[in-house]
Structures are given as structure tokens and as C-alpha cells.
Amino acid sequence: MSTTTRRALLALAALAPAAARAAADGALAEAIREAVGEAPIEDGGIVLRAPAVAENGGQVPVTVLVESPMTASDHVAAIHILATRNPTPGVASFHLSPLLARAEVQTRIRLAEEQRIIVLAQMNDGRVRRAVAEVRVTTGGCLT
Template sequence: MPVTLSRRDAIWLGLTGLAAAALPGQVMATSVQDLITAFARGAVPVEGGITLTLASEAPDGFAVPVQVQAAGASHVMLLALARRSPLVATAEFGPASGPARLATRIRLAESQQVMALARRPDGIVMQVSASVQVLVAGCAG
């Protein structure tokens, strides 16, 4: 039996394929290790040189404030390690940006590790992680 597609379905299928092809490799990665490898570009991440501000206890997982600071960084990546989609945010900073600082709120369904990585223009990658205990889940994952 032949498969028939409506014009609308064919357009959505084509647009989905184009979007998947246009996305950077780190967004298409499925695991935490794949994300770190793509971000580090062959460098081995070192501890330190980056500050992750995150409360150790979050009474509400719907909006957990988090802040990353990394002096001299050109790129920052934020990961929530227990999420189905661990990539929370990435940011790129130019020479006129000043100190690299990323502040946001993330939704967490459970207590977990949050990791931040920063890449400097010279290729050095720094990482830091912190645990957060979520008292009331903010989502299903």
C-alpha cells in the first residue's frame, strides 16, 4: 500500500529536516558526554576558573535561579545532568561583551547536578558543577 502525504505534511517534513540539518552539532547531541565533547572541541575540561552560583536547595523547581561567570570566556554552556534534554543554555561573548556572565532560571523536575563549562579564545575549557535539591518538582523532566 503506497504512503500518501498531504501537502501540509510534506512541507512540515521538509522543514523539520532543514531545521535538523541547520542546528549546531551540540544541540543535536543526545548525551551529556556528547555535549561536553562538542563544546570542548578536543580540549580536556579543567576544574576552576568559572563560578556557578546556584542555591543548594530549591523550594520550587519551576524557576531555579542560576548564574555562571567566567572571566575571559568566549563561550559558556549550562547543563542540568538529570534532564532528558540536559542542554539548558549556551552563550557566545565577543571582545566587546565584557566579562562573560550568564544568568537565567531553569526548570528542574528532580534534585540533580548542574554543570557549567566555559571556553576561552585560546581553547582552554573550564568546568564547575554544583548540586541542587529540588523540593517541589517543576516539570516531568
């Protein structure tokens, strides 16, 4: 093994936690791309309710309410929920019809550890809005 290779390997070993983090970020970026493509994402226009501290990461209540008149010509077409530090980022995607009175969905999700919940709302004209909530988790809910 050449000195250069050994040095490279040592550098790689030192980077291992960073690499794991990068892989998680990569999976998240991929999930976001899969959900909304390359559309520009704007913040705001969404009420995202989640507890600041979740005692039980296995059952975390989440409410998403997107500002929208929910008419045939102007409505929320989809709501995507993602988690930044779960083993896999996908939580759920909801496809809404304008028959709904408002663009609101309540669900319960799993969080493995302290992390952020990302909500992306896709309007019927292709615009995408985002909201983020940070949740601390007392007991992780994915692997237990």
C-alpha cells in the same frame, strides 16, 4: 529459549535502572562533546551561583561568572550550561563577545529532580574550564 539466553535476559532486567542511568550519562557525555569537543577540561576559574535547595524546579536562578579580562585577545567565547538528570541535558549555550564588561550571564533554568548543574566555559584560545553545583529540588520543574 536457551538457559544462557534466559540468564542473559534476567541479568539485563536487573540492570534496567542502571541502564537508564547509563543512557542519561551517555546523553550528557554526548552533550559535553558537542559543546567543547575533545578539549581537555580544567576545574576552577568560574563562580557558579545556584541555590542549594530549589523550591520550584521550574525556575531556578543561576549566575555564571568566569574569570577573564574580556579583551579581544583573551576572553571567554562561550558558556555552556548542562544538567545531569533532566530528560535532556542541554540548558543553554551563550556565545560571548569581548564587548561584554565581564564574562557573566544570569539565567533561570529547569531542574526535574535533585542533580548537578555543569558549566563549561570555552576561552577564545580553546581552553575549557568547568564548574559544578549540586541542587536539591523540592518540586520538579520539567514534567509538571
